[in-house]
Amino acid sequence: MSAGLLETSPAEAELTEVADGVYAFVQGDGGWCLNNAGLVAGDGGSVLVDTAATEARARRLREKVLHRTGTPPRTLVNTHFHGDHTFGNHLFPEAVVVAHEQTRLDMAAAGLHLTSLWPDVCWGDIDLALPEITYRDALTLHTGGVRVELLHLGPAAHTTNDTAVWLPEQRVLFTGDVVMSGVTPFCVMGSVSGSLDALDRLRGLDPLVVVPGHGPVGGPEVIDANEAYFRWLRDLARQGVAEGASPLQLARACGPGPFARLLDAERLVPNLHRAYAEEHGAAAGQALDIPALFKEMTAYNGGLPLCRA
Numbered sequence: 001m002s003a004g005l006l007e008t009s010p011a012e013a014e015l016t017e018v019a020d021g022v023y024a025f026v027q028g029d030g031g032w033c034l035n036n037a038g039l040v041a042g043d044g045g046s047v048l049v050d051t052a053a054t055e056a057r058a059r060r061l062r063e064k065v066l067h068r069t070g071t072p073p074r075t076l077v078n079t080h081f082h083g084d085h086t087f088g089n090h091l092f093p094e095a096v097v098v099a100h101e102q103t104r105l106d107m108a109a110a111g112l113h114l115t116s117l118w119p120d121v122c123w124g125d126i127d128l129a130l131p132e133i134t135y136r137d138a139l140t141l142h143t144g145g146v147r148v149e150l151l152h153l154g155p156a157a158h159t160t161n162d163t164a165v166w167l168p169e170q171r172v173l174f175t176g177d178v179v180m181s182g183v184t185p186f187c188v189m190g191s192v193s194g195s196l197d198a199l200d201r202l203r204g205l206d207p208l209v210v211v212p213g214h215g216p217v218g219g220p221e222v223i224d225a226n227e228a229y230f231r232w233l234r235d236l237a238r239q240g241v242a243e244g245a246s247p248l249q250l251a252r253a254c255g256p257g258p259f260a261r262l263l264d265a266e267r268l269v270p271n272l273h274r275a276y277a278e279e280h281g282a283a284a285g286q287a288l289d290i291p292a293l294f295k296e297m298t299a300y301n302g303g304l305p306l307c308r309a
Contacts, residue, residue, distance in 0.1 A: 010027075013057065013060055015064045022038070023041070024036060025038060028308065029215070031183065031263045031264055032118075032306065033307050033309035035053065035084040035214055038174045042145045042146040043145055045074050046074065047075045047076070047077060047146075048092060048095060049079065049211075052087065053083055053087050053114070053123070055091070057088065062091055062092065072095060075096055078099040079175075080103055080163065082114070083113075086128075087123075089128075090127045092129075098150070099133075099135075100135060100136070100163050102160055104131040106159070106161060107128060107131070108130060117307075118304070138151050148167060150165060153201065154194075155283075158177040158185075158189070160189070160285040162176050162178050162198065163176060164176065164178065170209075171207050172208070172209045173211065174211045175212055175223075177213035178195065178226075179199070179202070180213060180215055180226060181222045182216060184256070184259065184263060184266075184267040184268070185226050185229050185230065185271070186267050187230070187274050188273065188290065189285070190274070192230055192271075192274060196234075203223050232257065232258065233268075234275055236254060236272070237272055237276050237279055238279060256268055264305060
């Protein structure tokens, strides 16, 4: 087994305390399907933020949570519908799953489709556990004396159903995939302009600790880095539209530019498709042909994007 695979094996993931009673579960380098989760542990209760993509990874998360709290979480919040954040829900049967109303609909529609994109990944025995409680704009949870605010970052950013989890007293923010750290942002199912609006809103909360959907924990500078990428993406798309170049042609000509250091740079192609659609007047979150764009991204990448889940 290579060093890279060892670095992203389930056994490497740990719960790290980022504030009193608040933990981040960071997996590997944050590449495809290596998402982060979180735990808010109060007196007499806890809230889990997201799960993981594979059975092995979700079981590792459960093991670490039980070691920390002694009892399973009573509430599980999904930040959006993607399988890397939700496939492990069923391994926390004691918890009530809470999410935005569109998250439940999109989870049901997508099913286990993510597993077909990387058939060589050992997904294990996974099953869908849909949210049982949904909300529309905002919802406040109170667990073990901790106030946990759920905020819909709509109409579209990473997806159309993004939830930020904000702890105002601890000033800790779980962003879901609206914010990435050291990883290329991804808005093909959401919006460039909506992502910028969402980042402004998150910055306005004035967090001390930012737990992104993928990659290392940071502070407000992580929000700033994502904003810089989306502004560059928007400007690049405007250039491409003016020159009559397709998103794929533009990506091949320009590459990731100042963001080459970020993981999963191939996301530039579908991100440009979203930016082009907005330049042509498409509404935020308007459906694109995702399977076709995944194939185009794979062609640009010279092969299937690397997933080490």
